[in-house]
Amino acid sequence: MTGLRARAVPALLAGAVLAGSALPCGPARAETVAGTAKAVEGDTVSVNGTEIRLFGIDAPDRGQTCENVRGQSYDCFALSSLALERLIGGREVSCEIKPSVGTAKLGVCKVEGRDLAGMMVNAGWALAYRRIAQDYAAIEAQAISRRRGMWAGRVEPPWQWRSRRIGAKPETPDGG
Numbered sequence: 001m002t003g004l005r006a007r008a009v010p011a012l013l014a015g016a017v018l019a020g021s022a023l024p025c026g027p028a029r030a031e032t033v034a035g036t037a038k039a040v041e042g043d044t045v046s047v048n049g050t051e052i053r054l055f056g057i058d059a060p061d062r063g064q065t066c067e068n069v070r071g072q073s074y075d076c077f078a079l080s081s082l083a084l085e086r087l088i089g090g091r092e093v094s095c096e097i098k099p100s101v102g103t104a105k106l107g108v109c110k111v112e113g114r115d116l117a118g119m120m121v122n123a124g125w126a127l128a129y130r131r132i133a134q135d136y137a138a139i140e141a142q143a144i145s146r147r148r149g150m151w152a153g154r155v156e157p158p159w160q161w162r163s164r165r166i167g168a169k170p171e172t173p174d175g176g
Contacts, residue, residue, distance in 0.1 A: 030096050030097060030098075031096075031097040032094060032095065032096050032097070033047045033048070033050050033052060033094075033095045033097060033105075033107070034047065034092060034093065034094040034095070035047050035048035035092060035093070036048060036092065036093075037088050037091075037092070037093035037109075037111075038085065038088065039081050039082075039084035039085035039088060040081075041059060041061075041062070041077070041080070041081050041084075042059025042060060042077065042080025042081050042083065042084050042120065042125055042126055043057050043058055043059035043080075043084075043117075043120070043126055045084070045088070045093060045095070045109055045116070047093050047095055047109075050105065051104075051105065052095045052097070052105045052106070052107040052109060053104055053105065053106050053107070054106075054107070054108075054109055054116055054117040054120070054126075055098050055106045055107055055108050055117060055132065055133065055135075056108075056117055056128065056129055056132055056133035056135045056136050057117045057120060057121055057126040057127065057128060057129050057136060058126065058127050058129040058157070058158045058159060059077075059080045059081075059084075059120065059125065059126040059127070059158060060076040060077040060080050060150070060155070060158055060161070061077060061158055061161065061162060062077050063077065064076060064077050064156070064158065064161050065077075066150050066153060066154060066155045066156070067153045067154040067155075068152065068153040069147075069152050069153045070153075071153070071154075076125075076150050076155060079125065079149075079150075080120075080125040080126060080149075080150070083120065083123055083125040083149070084116065084120055084125070084126075087111065087116055087119050087120065087123075088111055088116070089111070091111050091112060092111070093109050093110065093111050093116070094109065094110050094111075095107035095108065095109040095110075096108050096109075106132075117135075117136060118135075118136060118139055121136040121139045121140050121143060122139050122142070122143055122148070123143070123148055123149050124143040124144075124146075124147075124148030124149020124150050124151045124152070125149040125150060127140060127155075127157055127158065128140040129159070131159070
């Protein structure tokens with residue numbers, strides 16, 4: 001038995017080393033989804049039937065209203081969704097999917113090389129979602145100072161609107 005064991009151990013070790021060498025070494029390649037797209041909401045696109053939430057931003061939810069410069073209420077969900085649809089403009093969209101928790105896909109989506117999330121924040125129809133990333137905070141500050149989109153009047157951040165609707169303590173954009 002000792003002789004068999006002496007021959008088996010090196011063989012098992014060699015097999016384990018060879019099996020381990022077949023594993024990928026280095027960063028995993030990011031999943032990319034590309035094709036015909038349409039806006040689902042102001043922060044969500046559907047690319048060839050796959051829904052992808054735009055990474056790093058938040059836009060008004062269905063039923064959420066904002067106030068224009070004259071204090072009149074309007075459907076900012078609908079206008080935000082329309083703004084995203086116009087930015088897509090029937091062109092192909094390419095999304096690099098980010099690792100995420102749960103079933104929702106998060107991605108950085110581009111049309112003709114331009115970041116859709118950044119364009120939405122710049123136009124004032126989405127907010128930087130600092131709880132996830134700081135990527136768009138400076139762009140949002142410019143949109144606010146130039147009173148673009150929703151910033152021409154009053155907007156309740158979507159995360160506060162959601163929290164208020166469910167009676168929870170409102171979260172802050174930086175996760176607090």
